[in-house]
Amino acid sequence: MKQRPSxxxxxxxxxxxxxxxxLFLVPTVASFWFSMTRWDLFTAExxxxxxxxxxxxxxxxxxxxxxxxxxxxxxSATKSVLGLLLAVLLTSGILWQGFLRSVVFFPVLVSTIxxxxxxxxxxxxxxxxxxxxxxxxxxxxxSWLSDPxxxxxxxxxxxxxxxxxxxxxxxxxxxxxISPDYYEAARIxxxxxxxxxxxxxxxxxxxATVTVxxxxxxxxxxxxxxxxxxTRGGPGFSSxxxxxxxxxxxxxxxxxxxxxxxxxxxxxIAIIILPLTWWFSSREVDL
Amino acid sequence: xxxxxxxxxLAAFALSAGFAHAETVLSVTTDGNAETVAAMEALTAAYxxxxxxxxxxxxNRPGGADGDNLVKTRLATxxxxxxxxxxxxxxxxxxxxxxxxxxxSDIQGSVIDSxxxxxxxxxxxxxxxxxxxxxxxxxYYNKKIYAELGLSVPKTWAEFMxxxxxxxxxxxxxxxxxxxxxxxxxxFVLADFYNVQAAVPTFAADYTANKxxxxxxxxxxxxxxxxxxxxxAGYLNEDFGVAKFDDGVRMVATGxxxxxxxxxxxxxxxxxxxxxxxxxxxxxxxxxxxPARNGLTVWMPAGLYIPAAxxxxxxxxxxxxxxxxxxxxNIMIGANGATGPYLIKGCELPxxxxxAVADMMPYFQADGMTAPALEFLSPIKGPALEQITVEVGSxxxxxxxAAALYDQDVEKxxxxxxxxxW
Numbered sequence: 001m002k003q004r005p006s007x008x009x010x011x012x013x014x015x016x017x018x019x020x021x022x023l024f025l026v027p028t029v030a031s032f033w034f035s036m037t038r039w040d041l042f043t044a045e046x047x048x049x050x051x052x053x054x055x056x057x058x059x060x061x062x063x064x065x066x067x068x069x070x071x072x073x074x075x076s077a078t079k080s081v082l083g084l085l086l087a088v089l090l091t092s093g094i095l096w097q098g099f100l101r102s103v104v105f106f107p108v109l110v111s112t113i114x115x116x117x118x119x120x121x122x123x124x125x126x127x128x129x130x131x132x133x134x135x136x137x138x139x140x141x142x143s144w145l146s147d148p149x150x151x152x153x154x155x156x157x158x159x160x161x162x163x164x165x166x167x168x169x170x171x172x173x174x175x176x177x178i179s180p181d182y183y184e185a186a187r188i189x190x191x192x193x194x195x196x197x198x199x200x201x202x203x204x205x206x207x208a209t210v211t212v213x214x215x216x217x218x219x220x221x222x223x224x225x226x227x228x229x230x231t232r233g234g235p236g237f238s239s240x241x242x243x244x245x246x247x248x249x250x251x252x253x254x255x256x257x258x259x260x261x262x263x264x265x266x267x268x269i270a271i272i273i274l275p276l277t278w279w280f281s282s283r284e285v286d287l
Numbered sequence: 288x289x290x291x292x293x294x295x296x297l298a299a300f301a302l303s304a305g306f307a308h309a310e311t312v313l314s315v316t317t318d319g320n321a322e323t324v325a326a327m328e329a330l331t332a333a334y335x336x337x338x339x340x341x342x343x344x345x346x347n348r349p350g351g352a353d354g355d356n357l358v359k360t361r362l363a364t365x366x367x368x369x370x371x372x373x374x375x376x377x378x379x380x381x382x383x384x385x386x387x388x389x390x391x392s393d394i395q396g397s398v399i400d401s402x403x404x405x406x407x408x409x410x411x412x413x414x415x416x417x418x419x420x421x422x423x424x425x426x427y428y429n430k431k432i433y434a435e436l437g438l439s440v441p442k443t444w445a446e447f448m449x450x451x452x453x454x455x456x457x458x459x460x461x462x463x464x465x466x467x468x469x470x471x472x473x474x475f476v477l478a479d480f481y482n483v484q485a486a487v488p489t490f491a492a493d494y495t496a497n498k499x500x501x502x503x504x505x506x507x508x509x510x511x512x513x514x515x516x517x518x519x520a521g522y523l524n525e526d527f528g529v530a531k532f533d534d535g536v537r538m539v540a541t542g543x544x545x546x547x548x549x550x551x552x553x554x555x556x557x558x559x560x561x562x563x564x565x566x567x568x569x570x571x572x573x574x575x576x577x578p579a580r581n582g583l584t585v586w587m588p589a590g591l592y593i594p595a596a597x598x599x600x601x602x603x604x605x606x607x608x609x610x611x612x613x614x615x616x617n618i619m620i621g622a623n624g625a626t627g628p629y630l631i632k633g634c635e636l637p638x639x640x641x642x643a644v645a646d647m648m649p650y651f652q653a654d655g656m657t658a659p660a661l662e663f664l665s666p667i668k669g670p671a672l673e674q675i676t677v678e679v680g681s682x683x684x685x686x687x688x689a690a691a692l693y694d695q696d697v698e699k700x701x702x703x704x705x706x707x708x709w
Contacts, residue, residue: 019510038702038705039648039704040383041360042363042383042386042387043365045542047704054699057695059695060412060671060674108345108434120529123525124526124529125525125528125529126525126526127526143526143528145527145528146528146529146681148465148681148683172516180364234466234469234674234677234685235466235528235678235681235683236674236675236678236681236683237674237678238683242684248352248670248671251352251353251355251356251670252352252355252700253355253359253381253703254670254699254703257699257703
């Protein structure tokens with residue numbers, strides 16, 4: 001069949017194209033160029049791959065890279081598991097369901113910087129509420145945000161607290177899409193609640209799981225604001241992630257180096273997320 | 288920048304009318320430190336009183352690395368206003384002053400030479416005037432604790448550590464550290480520079496020329512070692528990892544801690560927040576190994592600069608000349624009291640200075656008892672020093688390894704500055 005020509009001329013695309021090209025395409029291409037220069041905002045001197053070499057030589061970078069992966073996987077995994085459990089609980093018709101749903105979602109709406117400052121106070125080693133509460137039951141609480149082995153996980157916990165509401169919301173929508181017929185059939189076959197969860201809920205809520213994992217993994221990989229608001233990558237470099245390492249290079253005036261770091265972060269996210277999305281979409285199942 | 292078009296119009300009008308009755312608004316950017324704000328407000332108020340056609344718009348910027356970033360970006364985009372308050376020394380050099388700041392060589396009449404050298408651009412022109420007093424980097428101590436335990440001011444690091452041991456034995460916090468404000472962790476390294484220079488007089492020049500390294504110069508390594516030692520000995524406050532600068536000031540002023548390594552500008556904070564404790568606090572230079580050579584590492588004050596993109600260069604220059612005069616200096620002393628010597632010829636400090644300032648002044652009065660901090664002798668300061676010193680001071684990284692890591696950081700900065708030999 002011959003396709004009818006569109007009634008709209010091609011130049012209708014122009015306004016959108018101008019915005020896209022100037023605000024997205026040009027800066028992206030420019031950042032590839034600037035990542036190859038020694039750039040101080042005034043002059044840019046071409047130095048080839050030196051910035052990339054320097055970035056991988058950064059002693060804090062390897063730790064930042066490992067931390068980024070740990071942080072992304074920990075937050076993504078806990079958000080999907082906890083989000084699903086909360087969603088199942090909050091769709092089961094428990095008392096005050098609507099109120100509890102808003103309680104779970106509320107932290108998503110609060111400013112990240114505000115959350116960071118609040119948790120700095122809550123997690124203070126001697127005056128914080130958390131350690132005061134622990135001391136009543138005789139536990140000597142650690143220094144949550146300034147213990148080098150713990151800081152990253154403390155921040156991941158704050159991220160979980162703040163972000164789990166969004167995962168729950170997506171799961172609630174996913175659960176609502178499952179037809180009650182399946183549960184009825186399962187019950188007739190004598191399936192217990194636990195069997196229903198594993199055999200009906202989990203496979204059928206899969207699209208929501210894919211969305212939650214993808215979103216929270218991308219969010220975790222490029223996470224910056226909550227880390228900067230709580231530990232600034234410290235103590236020392238122990239909770240540094242790629243984004244905070246990059247930010248510090250900008251602060252120090254190493255603009256070319258920082259831009260190279262951003263290109264690397266972009267590639268890293270692409271390398272992890274693209275195959276994951278392909279894998280998820282290739283395994284769409286019918287029940 | 289809402290006033291911008293009208294200000295430009297007014298400026299054009301002023302040029303044709305020969306500055307007759309033109310009203311000019313000068314925009315000023317300063318850090319948000321209470322002392323800075325008080326001094327700037329007093330200076331601008333006095334200047335407007337004498338020149339009613341000039342008014343000011345003061346904006347506070349963040350301090351530390353966030354502020355560095357902001358200042359550089361604004362200078363690069365030509366949005367840094369008419370007057371800028373910013374560090375002198377190596378941070379000033381990182382602004383590329385030849386391209387971004389106005390030449391102020393012709394208003395240096397009253398400025399003391401030692402300051403001129405730290406705001407001189409690579410082309411030999413002077414691009415700033417001093418704002419505020421020179422500072423010492425050393426150790427504040429609580430006089431009540433010293434009196435109670437019968438301690439005396441240490442002349443060597445070993446004596447300092449012996450004092451700490453006795454303070455700890457008495458159940459008190461010997462050294463306050465505030466790594467929640469990471470910049471404050473650098474003091475033991477930076478304030479040790481008098482001792483470094485006393486041991487290796489050519490260190491600053493060799494370091495700039497890529498010939499001397501922290502890791503391979505034992506005297507330069509000592510500062511890192513000190514950080515490790517006070518941590519390992521358990522002399523620190525329990526919340527050292529999250530405490531902030533204000534906590535450190537409170538601890539040493541009220542006797543919660545016996546020592547706090549800091550720059551002397553902290554005295555302004557003590558004066559404002561703990562006026563009744565002002566005389567409980569004393570100050571001594573960071574001691575080294577040799578009791579005969581116990582001198583003070585000195586920080587030059589920040590400078591005031593005029594961004595090259597300013598549209599009111601003539602007016603801003605006249606104000607800066609006023610700041611760099613004895614009159615301007617006296618206004619700053621009036622606003623903040625005397626916390627250190629001003630770098631203006633003929634500007635005398637009042638006789639009744641707080642005890643900690645009186646402790647500091649003798650270093651300035653004797654020859655060879657002061658040395659500028661390294662950042663005023665060399666354009667290179669590694670940007671990651673504050674994270675590295677937090678690591679050493681928290682027992683995460685041993686001192687020797689940290690010094691080597693800092694050398695790498697320094698190399699990165701030197702390359703970015705495009706220095707020869709790197």
